[in-house]
Amino acid sequence: MNRNLTISCVQDKKFKKDLEALRGLVAIIVVVHHVFVYDFYLDPYFSPERILFMDTLGHFAVLIFFVLSGYVIGLSSERLIKWELIKLYLRKRFIRLYPIYLISLCFALIVSNKTYGLVTIIHNVLFTQVWFDKIIWENNPLWSLHYEVIFYIIFIPISLFNIKPVLVFFITIIVSFLSFFYVDYIGFPALTSYSVGFTFWSAGFLLSFYSKGQKIDIKYTKLICSIFLLISLSYFNVMTTIWNKIELFSFGYQLRHHNVYWPKIMNKLVDFSYLPYAILILSWYIGFSLKFKKIIEYFLLFLPSLTFLYLYRNQHLISYFVIPGFLYIVSILFYFNRSAWVEKVSEMIINKSVLLGGISYGIYILHFPLLVLFSRIELFSGTVYSYIGRFVFFVITILFISYLAEKKIQPYVVRYFKN
Numbered sequence: 001m002n003r004n005l006t007i008s009c010v011q012d013k014k015f016k017k018d019l020e021a022l023r024g025l026v027a028i029i030v031v032v033h034h035v036f037v038y039d040f041y042l043d044p045y046f047s048p049e050r051i052l053f054m055d056t057l058g059h060f061a062v063l064i065f066f067v068l069s070g071y072v073i074g075l076s077s078e079r080l081i082k083w084e085l086i087k088l089y090l091r092k093r094f095i096r097l098y099p100i101y102l103i104s105l106c107f108a109l110i111v112s113n114k115t116y117g118l119v120t121i122i123h124n125v126l127f128t129q130v131w132f133d134k135i136i137w138e139n140n141p142l143w144s145l146h147y148e149v150i151f152y153i154i155f156i157p158i159s160l161f162n163i164k165p166v167l168v169f170f171i172t173i174i175v176s177f178l179s180f181f182y183v184d185y186i187g188f189p190a191l192t193s194y195s196v197g198f199t200f201w202s203a204g205f206l207l208s209f210y211s212k213g214q215k216i217d218i219k220y221t222k223l224i225c226s227i228f229l230l231i232s233l234s235y236f237n238v239m240t241t242i243w244n245k246i247e248l249f250s251f252g253y254q255l256r257h258h259n260v261y262w263p264k265i266m267n268k269l270v271d272f273s274y275l276p277y278a279i280l281i282l283s284w285y286i287g288f289s290l291k292f293k294k295i296i297e298y299f300l301l302f303l304p305s306l307t308f309l310y311l312y313r314n315q316h317l318i319s320y321f322v323i324p325g326f327l328y329i330v331s332i333l334f335y336f337n338r339s340a341w342v343e344k345v346s347e348m349i350i351n352k353s354v355l356l357g358g359i360s361y362g363i364y365i366l367h368f369p370l371l372v373l374f375s376r377i378e379l380f381s382g383t384v385y386s387y388i389g390r391f392v393f394f395v396i397t398i399l400f401i402s403y404l405a406e407k408k409i410q411p412y413v414v415r416y417f418k419n
Contacts, residue, residue, distance in 0.1 A: 024356025033058030045382035074208030108139035228331035362402030
């Protein structure tokens with residue numbers, strides 16, 4: 001089997017549309033996460049009671065984005081053995097990321113109520129804001145774009161020297177741990193965060209390498225299952241609990257860097273507890289098969305159910321787990337569904353979600369400055385009804401401006417560079 005990859009656009013015919021659905025749904029999850037976590041942003045005078053499981057929901061969604069990115073780059077890029085191919089690769093990445101990124105930065109500066117220095121703005125324009133300066137707060141989700149650009153650059157020597165994806169994957173895991181425990185010698189605590197994030201990215205790259213030539217077998221109820229599972233895992237990931245217990249037992253404290261600018265330590269060692277689920281979810285969307293996959297699926301799906309035993313012994317905490325518990329049960333029901341009409345409805349939902357995937361990048365990098373703008377507008381605010389109305393209007397607005405950015409402005413930029 002020829003494992004060399006062929007340069008193409010992300011919209012290449014080999015790029016599976018179901019991944020666009022996942023991308024769109026994950027973008028919406030990030031938006032909902034920020035709406036609920038940032039009190040009094042959507043409505044400056046009303047905020048509903050905090051739904052605690054939303055607090056960690058957004059980060060797993062970003063890790064899914066990293067896995068998707070690695071998969072797409074692995075699927076759409078050949079070996080960069082010549083400078084012309086490297087330039088073409090960088091040009092494609094630039095055209096895809098930068099125009100809407102620049103729009104989002106301008107949007108953030110417009111809605112900000114403080115003045116940023118020229119140096120800070122320049123670093124944000126050049127994607128060097130995490131290393132050398134602070135992120136413009138009014139669009140703080142752009143921390144992940146800084147990481148993405150770093151990962152794109154790291155891919156160049158990997159491709160140039162034809163380093164095997166499986167080797168890249170395990171090396172990044174090893175570097176993640178070594179960089180944490182030997183940070184006093186290395187003097188660069190951010191290396192752990194970059195390594196952990198790149199491990200997720202390289203997991204997608206690894207799947208792109210080994211999934212070529214496989215027969216695609218998509219079960220749409222599994223895809224719906226993955227979304228409910230993704231949302232519920234923030235409270236039901238037993239691996240996270242086990243990881244934290246091991247940390248406390250072995251070291252007496254949780255493995256975190258302190259007094260470091262937050263984007264530099266955004267990805268932590270504990271995030272590895274989500275890695276098996278990120279790989280599992282992507283495997284469903286690309287139809288990837290593996291020996292003993294069914295056993296692995298059952299293990300990962302039923303492991304979170306141990307949380308119910310914990311709740312049985314700690315019944316005073318049940319109220320915090322009602323919503324994620326319900327979502328987890330729904331995910332299990334979808335996984336084991338054998339009804340043809342449920343499969344058909346699930347396929348319809350995924351197909352409709354592909355439209356979201358087409359504007360997901362715009363949704364992701366434009367929603368936060370829009371949310372900040374809403375916090376500045378006091379008209380129609382202060383009640384539960386205003387909150388609901390603002391939420392509906394916010395969703396409509398972000399979908400509209402994302403559509404303009406992705407489907408009108410972006411194609412114009414692409415045509416300009418082609419000419």
